[in-house]
Amino acid sequence: MDYLPVFLDLKSKNILIIGAGDIALNKIKILLSCKAIINIISQDVSLEIQDLIKNKKIFWISKEFKISFLENMFLVIAATNNTKLNKKIFEICNKNRILVNVVDDKSRCSFIFPSIINRSPIIVAISSAGKAPVLLRLLRKKIESMLPIKFGNIAKIAGKWREIVKNNFSNILERKNFWEKLFNSIFIQYVINGQEKKAISILKNMIKRPNTLIGEVILVGAGPGNSDLLTLRAVQVMQDADVVLYDNLISKDILNFIRRDAKCIYVGKKAGIKSITQKKIIKLLIFLAKEGKKVVRLKGGDPFIFGRGGEELEALKNANINVQVVPGITAGIGISAYSGIPLTHRDYAQGVIFITGHKCFNNVLNNWSVLSDSSYTLVIYMASLKASEISKQLILNGRLQSTPVAIISQGTTIKQKVTIGRLDEIDKIFKLTISPSLLIIGDVVSLHKKLTWFKDSTLF
The missing domain is CATH 3.30.950.10 (Tetrapyrrole methylase, C-terminal domain)
Structure with a gap:
């Protein structure tokens, strides 16, 4: 490992930034989100940074760099075009054991900024140690797409209820099992959809009755055939499923997105060929959900366009089964x-x-x-x-x-x-x-x- 990944608490800590251009602005925005005290040294200041200074969000302390400005600084960022100055700042900081980052000069960095996916309080930081920034960007996009914007709210709710859960389950293994069960239930989707009251209701019920099985059925549209046309949400759900009931028009490429240990059950119907009835499919969905399983009903196209999704949803609702619908691109x-x-x-x-x-x-x-x-x-x-x-x-x-x-x-x-x-x-x-x-x-x-x-x- 070239670098040790650590998370720094920068609240109310003094940060010094030398330079006030666009690159410096990007660093300032990140540091402001961490509630750091930001001090600027620069001859010229961009308009955006001027606004931050006027609003007293950051402080412009000088136009010229002096060694005395390093006093009480937690870390330093050099973002200037002056290579001699950048070198001097790096050497002084290194000598005084102050964390320093010279932008775009990996050899003069005692720390580097990772690529950040912010779902606060959940933070994901990734790095290629400066070796493949374009690859890093692609990886970041993939991870961001897997984590919905409200994903951090799951951790916030868990944090608020942590002590209550601890008081109800004295055994560490019981607590671990509780959280695993909760995070594998529809609780997650309720939070992501902004239905926090329903999510907390699920949490409370699980505290009262920890052995209660909480299953759900998710109707998923697999699109018109090409696996590239699956929605991101469809892929996420398929990879979480315990059981998948799939139709005749689902290709092998699409089935490959299902997690390896999930049970796949073919329930396809073809014109003129004897096959499983719709009533039996609905009964099977209800049975599996009542066993506490996360069940995906995978349909070609969209569930609500000639996919009998309405019938299945109605029957599941009547049976008090937790349900979700993931639309697909209709044929x-x-x-x-x-x-x-x-x-x-x-x-x-x-x-x-x-x-x-x-x-x-x-x-x-x-x-x-x-x-x-x-x-x-x-x-x-x-x-x-x-x-x-x-x-x-x-x-x-x-x-x-x-x-x-x-x-x-x-x-x-x-x-x-x-x-x-x-x-x-x-x-x-x-x-x-x-x-x-x-x-x-x-x-x-x-x-x-x-x-x-x-x-x-x-x-x-």
């Missing part, structure tokens, strides 16, 4: 974007309608006059089984036979295939495509040739 939006087909365009379509073809004719009355309005783009999920009927009804109700259509199979993946044709050719086109597929009908489809960017298309 209609994701696949159309990867096909270069804008669903709305001021010159072609004033709106878009999403429908499912699976139950288009099973005792469900569609308003065909609305669906046949050429000013709307029509996006149809699961259209293959009823393709000819859909085409027939739309033409009967006013859509032109020549209306452009696109059938996209395995959208957003490397196997994506876009077939372009006419409304009166839908049935024939579907015979040449494979599932899963999405049907887009409307004048915006004519933009595909010009706007395509992901994969080439096939003209029927």
